[in-house]
Amino acid sequence: MNGDSPPLAAALQVAATAWRRLREGASLDRALAAAIDGFAAATPTPLHPRLAAAAKDIAYTATRHLALIEALLGKLVHRAPDPTVSALLAVALGQLLAPRHESYAVVDQAVHAAKTQDETRAAAGFVNAVLRNALRRLPALRSELQRQPTVAFNSPRWWIDLLREAEPAHFARILQLQQQLPPLVLRVNRRHGSVEAYLRRLRGDGIEATRVGPDAVWLHAPLPVADIPGFGAGDVSVQDAGAQLAVQLLQVADGMRVLDACAAPGGKTVHLAEAADDLVMDVVEADRARAERIEENLRRTQARSHALIRLHVADAARPENYADGRYQRIVLDAPCTASGIVRRHPDIPWLRRPADVAQLATVQARLLDALWPLLEPAGRLLYVVCSVFAEEGPRQADAFAARHADARPLSLPGMQSGRLRLPPAHGGAWSEGLPSVHDGFFFAIYEKT
Ligand SMILES: C[S@@+](CC[C@H](N)C(=O)[O-])C[C@H]1O[C@@H](n2cnc3c(N)ncnc32)[C@H](O)[C@@H]1O
Numbered sequence: 025m026n027g028d029s030p031p032l033a034a035a036l037q038v039a040a041t042a043w044r045r046l047r048e049g050a051s052l053d054r055a056l057a058a059a060i061d062g063f064a065a066a067t068p069t070p071l072h073p074r075l076a077a078a079a080k081d082i083a084y085t086a087t088r089h090l091a092l093i094e095a096l097l098g099k100l101v102h103r104a105p106d107p108t109v110s111a112l113l114a115v116a117l118g119q120l121l122a123p124r125h126e127s128y129a130v131v132d133q134a135v136h137a138a139k140t141q142d143e144t145r146a147a148a149g150f151v152n153a154v155l156r157n158a159l160r161r162l163p164a165l166r167s168e169l170q171r172q173p174t175v176a177f178n179s180p181r182w183w184i185d186l187l188r189e190a191e192p193a194h195f196a197r198i199l200q201l202q203q204q205l206p207p208l209v210l211r212v213n214r215r216h217g218s219v220e221a222y223l224r225r226l227r228g229d230g231i232e233a234t235r236v237g238p239d240a241v242w243l244h245a246p247l248p249v250a251d252i253p254g255f256g257a258g259d260v261s262v263q264d265a266g267a268q269l270a271v272q273l274l275q276v277a278d279g280m281r282v283l284d285a286c287a288a289p290g291g292k293t294v295h296l297a298e299a300a301d302d303l304v305m306d307v308v309e310a311d312r313a314r315a316e317r318i319e320e321n322l323r324r325t326q327a328r329s330h331a332l333i334r335l336h337v338a339d340a341a342r343p344e345n346y347a348d349g350r351y352q353r354i355v356l357d358a359p360c361t362a363s364g365i366v367r368r369h370p371d372i373p374w375l376r377r378p379a380d381v382a383q384l385a386t387v388q389a390r391l392l393d394a395l396w397p398l399l400e401p402a403g404r405l406l407y408v409v410c411s412v413f414a415e416e417g418p419r420q421a422d423a424f425a426a427r428h429a430d431a432r433p434l435s436l437p438g439m440q441s442g443r444l445r446l447p448p449a450h451g452g453a454w455s456e457g458l459p460s461v462h463d464g465f466f467f468a469i470y471e472k473t
Pocket residue numbers: 267285286287288289290291292293308309310311314338339340341357358359360
C-alpha cells in the first residue's frame with residue numbers, strides 16, 4: 025500500500041457487502057453500486073476517490089475465483105459463519121489467491137475491516153485465524169480443489185455441461201479463457217481516420233496496441249475511457265472485435281432504411297451510422313435507462329450529423345409502436361444468457377439458472393418472428409447473440425429457418441449456411457478474415473426471397 029491508495033480495509037468491506045448481495049442474486053455491478061452508496065452514507069468523511077475502483081477490483085477478482093473460494097471456505101471453516109463474516113473472508117481469500125497486496129497486509133486489513141463493523145466485530149479473531157490458516161494451507165488445498173471441474177472452470181456444473189454440448193472440442197479452452205481479464209478493444213471510426221493512423225497516434229502517446237480486426241485495436245493495458253486518445257471526439261469507441269463483425273456482415277449502403285432492434289448501449293447503432301451516409305434508422309430499446317446510454321453515445325460520436333436516427337423506448341416485438349414502413353437492413357442483437365462474455369462479467373454463470381436458457385430462447389424466437397415481416401424483399405436480417413450455447417445459436421437458427429420459407433441464409437465469407445459460431449479467442453495480430461482477439465458470439469444472416 026502506498027500513501028495515496030484507498031484504505032484496503034474499507035475496500036475489502038465494500039467488496040464484501042457487494043459479494044453478499046451477489047450471492048443473494050444481484051448482478052455484481054449493481055451490488056457494488058449499492059455497497060459503495062451504503063458505505064458513503066455510513067461514513068462521515070468524504071470517501072477516497074479511488075475507493076469504488078479498488079472495491080470493484082477486489083470483488084471482480086473474488087468472482088473470478090468464486091468456486092475455489094467457496095470450496096476453500098468449506099475446508100477452512102467447520103461451521104458456516106454469519107454471511108457477513110463469510111463474505112469478508114471470501115473477498116480476502118480472493119486477494120490471497122490473486123496477489124495484489126502482500127498477504128500479511130490482506131490479513132491485517134481484513135481483521136481491521138471486521139473490527140470496524142458491528143456485525144463482524146466479535147468475529148475479528150476468527151477472521152484472523154481462518155486467513156492465517158489459509159495462508160499456510162493454500163498451495164496444497166488449491167491444487168487438490170482444482171481437480172473439481174466447477175473449480176477448474178469457475179462455473180456451475182450445468183453451465184459446463186451446456187458448453188460441452190455446444191462446443192465439444194473447445195469447451196475447456198473457452199472456459200479457461202473466460203477466467204482471464206477481458207481485453208480492452210476499440211473500434212476506429214473510419215470517418216475520422218485510418219486504423220494505421222490511429223495506431224501511430226497511440227505509439228506517439230506511448231500506448232502499446234495491436235490491430236486485431238479490420239477496424240479493431242486492442243490496447244495491451246486497460247485505460248479509463250477518458251484517457252483513450254480521441255475517445256471524447258468520437259475517433260474511437262469501445263467495442264469488442266467480435267461485436268464489430270455485426271455491421272460488417274450487414275453491409276449497409278448510403279441512404280438505407282435500417283432497424284436496430286435491441287440497441288442499448290448503442291455500440292452497433294453508432295457503428296452502423298459510421299458505416300454509410302444518410303441512413304434512416306429506427307433504434308429500439310425496451311429499457312429507458314439503457315436507452316439514455318444510446319443518446320450519450322450518439323452525442324459523443326455526432327452520429328446524427330450524417331444519419332437520421334429515431335430512438336424509440338419500446339418492445340421491439342411490438343412494431344406497431346415504432347415502425348413506419350419496412351427496412352432494408354435489420355439487426356437483432358437479442359437479449360441472451362451472455363455466455364460468450366463471461367470474461368467481462370464473471371458473475372454471469374453464478375446469476376443464471378438452467379431454466380433461463382429456454383426462457384431467453386423463447387424471447388429471441390418471439391423477437392425474430394415479430395421482426396421478419398418488417399424486412400423488405402431482398403433485405404437482410406442479422407441475428408446476433410453474445411452466447412455460445414446451442415439453444416440460443418444454431419438451434420435457434422434452425423427453428424427460425426423452419427418457420428420462414430422465405431428466409432434464405434446468406435453465405436458470406438467466413439460463414440457456413442449463413443451462420444458463424446465465434447467462440448471467444450485471444451490470438452495474435454490480425455492480418456485478414458475473422459478478428460484475432462474477441463468475445464464469444466453467434467451470428468445468422470438471412471435475405472428475404
Ligand atoms: C445484447 S444487448 C444489445 C447491445 C447493443 N446492440 C450494442 O451493440 O451496444 C440487448 C439489449 O436488448 C434490450 N432488450 C431486451 N428485450 C428487448 C425488447 N423486447 N425490445 C427492445 N429491447 C430489448 C436490453 O435491454 C438490452 O439493452
